[in-house]
Amino acid sequence: MRDDLPALAAEAYGYGYPLLQDLQAVGTASVFNAFVHQRSVPDTPNANPDLLYSIAQLDLSGGPLWLRVPDTGGRYHVVQFVDAWTDNFAYVGSRTTPDEEREFLLVPPGWAGREAPAAEVIRVPTMITTLIARFGVGPGVHALQDALTIDRMYPRVSLDGLPHPQAGVPDELIFLETLRRSLAAFPPSPAERRFQRRFAPLGLFDGGNSPYPTMPREQRAAIREGLDRGREALEEAATTEHAALVNGWTNDLHTFDYNLDYFEVGTVDAPQWTLPDRDTAHHVRAVAARTRLWGHHAYEAVDPTVHKDRDGVRLAGDRAYTLRLDPPPPSAGGWSLAMYDGPGSRLVPNELDKHSVGAGTPGLRTDPDGSVTILIQHDRPDDPAALPNWLPAPWGEFHPVLRVYAPADAILRDEYHLPPLVETVR
Known part of the structure; x- marks a missing residue:
């Protein structure tokens, strides 16, 4: 032995x-069974400038909980459910459920009580579960966060913890x-x-x-x-262990496909989105927990990253680049390209306080053929009309991240490939 x-x-x-x-x-949570809201984009590595997050740690040992999700008026949002084993077992939001106000009854493992007939029921695999809500940044987003609530079905009882x-x-x-x-x-x-x-x-x-x-x-x-x-x-x-580069971009579509057992609303129980055996699933799950804890399936969103240009040279702000998206990434939830510095993966301070360019950028200029050309450089463009398409870069090394929300099938089938960044002469 x-x-x-x-x-x-x-x-x-x-x-x-x-x-x-x-x-x-x-265990770092200050409260259970209530959302803690992020009110502004934080100065942390890989912060997402498109979304504000609301996170709740649930303890269902005291019985079922009510989740109420507000009417978002068409704004992109998602509530991701992650069990204690880091399996994503449900998604409520723009991709999967209508935008009107909705109520869900979250029931713990082995629950045998009566369920409210008017509620949509989500069966939670483990007593401890994490909810990660994401709302598109914009006017009224704090009100939407506040309208996202969790309530007990029964009077307060002591929890297992x-x-x-x-x-x-x-x-x-x-x-x-x-x-x-x-x-x-x-x-x-x-x-x-x-x-x-x-x-x-x-x-x-x-x-x-x-x-x-x-x-x-x-x-x-x-x-x-x-x-x-x-x-x-x-x-x-x-x-x-990383996905193979395509035109300099990394885009692993299957990092979070290790859930093989629990499929509630919004998850896809299909061979394309489940790993073939448990040994492989366990290995992938461990690597994901080490590198990107609480990440989501690619069918909810993808986030390819690029570090080098068309010629294999590392990106840096002493040069200028263009990225021509022809066509822009197809999706139901929109897309954006965000800028991060090299050493810390943090959003880059700049004179416009602008950290991304995307489908929602005011005044974004589209070329006559429907493509979008993004200017990636440190210096402000001379042409004022080019400002909406300018993604400010730091002077040193950097890497952009393209986020696509509710991506279309062409992306999920790996048929849509991002082009390389091309260095331009200034």
Whole structure:
């Protein structure tokens, strides 16, 4: 058994990492079962200038919750549902549900109570769940955020909250102890539970007191070796596994296709959007949790990124570029190209306080053939008519990100390819 334990522990690390990463993020919440609203675009890496976010951490151990979504008047919005295992299991919003005011009853696992007949029911796979709402920036957006509410179906009761490791567990085995407690609190689908049984020799299913404080030293060393190996393998995968470049752009359409079991409103249960086997799904899920926790399926939005021009030279503000979109990205929710600096992936300060160019940009100039040409450069264009199409760049290195909301089938089938950025003479 000593020879098997390191390999088993390494596998358990990758398998359990998404769950523990999710719960660690959930644990920073100041309140449960209520939305916390982002009122302005933050100065954080990869901040999205198109949307304002409202996030709620749910604990359904006290019973069902009501979710009320306002009438958005056609403004792009989405409420993304993420369970404790980081599976995206529902989307409510522009792509999937009408824009009028709607009410949903969110019911916990195993719920056997009476459901309100007038409500649309969403079955939540785990007691702890994250809701991420996104609203298009614009007049009245704060009122829309405030109208997004969560209420209890029953009077307030004490909630279970998050599990904590038992005291006295050696530091090197805290990961497994936290995973042991979390597996008991947030059991996955029956198929996943069958898969998990392979980890029984690690003590992950020992009930009651933790097995780790009294575990023999040799066994503990073998497990520690495996956990280190699993951690190193995940770090390697997170830095090396990327979609192939197309004209300099990265656009991985299947980073979040690892949910194989729970499909509520707005999710697509189809071979194109589910991975072929559980081993592959677990690996992809771990890498996604390491690199882009709480990301969404490509059929909700895509965000290709470019770092180099047509000639393979890294983008920098001492040169000027054009991007000719012919045609612009087809979508139901619009598109925009945002600018980020090289070292910090932050939005770039500029004289116009302008961080993106897109379908909603006032005065955006369209060429006679229907294409849109975006000017990407540090200096303000000489022609005032070109200002709407100007995306200000920093002087140093940078990378634009193109976001397409509710993309059309041509994008999802990988038939629409973005052109390269072309350096221009100033």
